[in-house]
Structures are given as C-alpha cells and as structure tokens.
Amino acid sequence: MLDVLEVPDKCDNGNFMPLAKRLEKINDISLPLKNKLTALRLLGNAATHGEGLLCRKDNVDAYKLLAHVFDKLFPAKENELDVLSASIIQNQGPIR
Numbered sequence: 001m002l003d004v005l006e007v008p009d010k011c012d013n014g015n016f017m018p019l020a021k022r023l024e025k026i027n028d029i030s031l032p033l034k035n036k037l038t039a040l041r042l043l044g045n046a047a048t049h050g051e052g053l054l055c056r057k058d059n060v061d062a063y064k065l066l067a068h069v070f071d072k073l074f075p076a077k078e079n080e081l082d083v084l085s086a087s088i089i090q091n092q093g094p095i096r
Helices: 019-024 031-049 056-073 080-091
Strands: none
Touching: 019 031, 031 056
C-alpha cells in the first residue's frame, strides 16, 4: 500500500526505512488516517514480536482499521468489486 502511495522504502544511505518512518512520510492523508495506520503497525508488531499477545478481538480490530483505511484511500466504484470477484472466479484465481 505504501508503495502505491509512493512512500519511499529506503533511507538516503540505502538502508530500508522502518515502517514507523515510512508512515510519517505519507503525504496528503489526514492525521486520523495516519493514526489508524500507526495503530495497525503496533498491532502487527505485537503479533510478530509479542509472543501471543493478540487475541481474536485484536485481529478483528486490525481488520476494521485496515478495511477503513483501504476504503478511504482506494474507494471502489459502483459494481467494481462485483466485476473483480466475477473475474477471479472465472479465472479460478488471480487475474494476470
């Protein structure tokens, strides 16, 4: 998603940029939307490094946040998702 938004993934020295820094560099979105992305980052960190700290509710919370962010940043046009799902079903997988 950050690549689509053209947020750099490397620092000036060529090293990969931490996700927190990449989130800071996102332009043209509201602070509440950036906060939702930061909350997702923190849930992801807890899932990856937290030794089982997440529960099902946390997963649902993450989904709600991600769905909201995607809806705001990449709104689907009328019937676009119906056409997309029909194409995937017809192709029996990804559309190439």
